[in-house]
Amino acid sequence: MDCLPNDKLHLYKFDLGAALEKSGVNYLFVASRPPGAEPGKVYKYTVAVKSKKGGVKAKLDAGPEGMKVTEDGTVTWNVPNDFTGGESVILTTSDKGGQEVFHTFTPPVAALPAKP
Numbered sequence: 001m002d003c004l005p006n007d008k009l010h011l012y013k014f015d016l017g018a019a020l021e022k023s024g025v026n027y028l029f030v031a032s033r034p035p036g037a038e039p040g041k042v043y044k045y046t047v048a049v050k051s052k053k054g055g056v057k058a059k060l061d062a063g064p065e066g067m068k069v070t071e072d073g074t075v076t077w078n079v080p081n082d083f084t085g086g087e088s089v090i091l092t093t094s095d096k097g098g099q100e101v102f103h104t105f106t107p108p109v110a111a112l113p114a115k116p
Contacts, residue, residue, distance in 0.1 A: 017050075026052045028099040034075075036110030039083040047073035047091065047103060055096030058103075062090040085109045 020027055032048035047069075049056045058073035064087040067077040073093065091103040 020050070020052070026097055026099065028052070028056075028093065028095050028097070028101050030093060030101065030103040034089075034105045034107050037077070037079045037083060037085075037087075037107040038110040039079055040081040041079055043067075043075070043077040043079050043107060045075040045107075047075065047093065049073060049093050049095075051095040051097070051099070053095045053097035053099070057094050059092045059094075060089075061092055061102075062088065064089070083109065 028049070028051045030047060031050050032046075034045050035043075037043045047058060049058070056073065057071050058069050059071075060067060060069040060075075063075075064077060067075065067089065069075045069091060073091075075089070075091070085106065085108060087107060089105050089107065092100055093103055094100045
């Protein structure tokens with residue numbers, strides 16, 4: 001197979017955190033994805049939030065019965081034994097600058113280990 005003269009891939013190192021700081025933009029965003037929830041186990045997800053102003057707080061607006069979130073963004077939940085997915089969660093994250101952003105997700109069902 002012949003290569004075309006412009007058939008190249010260029011890679012460049014990029015530091016998102018440094019670029020955001022340099023930009024001067026007042027940013028607030030969630031930089032994490034929720035893990036899977038395993039039926040009958042304790043679900044734990046620490047939300048990673050990036051903010052220019054700092055002082056990030058989290059609040060649970062909606063979620064399955066018994067789900068809790070600490071102010072620093074750690075979500076815990078005793079997953080029911082019959083959990084099959086489909087539970088919607090809405091968190092509000094805010095910062096010292098008064099910005100708010102929603103983090104909406106549905107915890108996926110964790111892949112269970114194969115039985116021998």
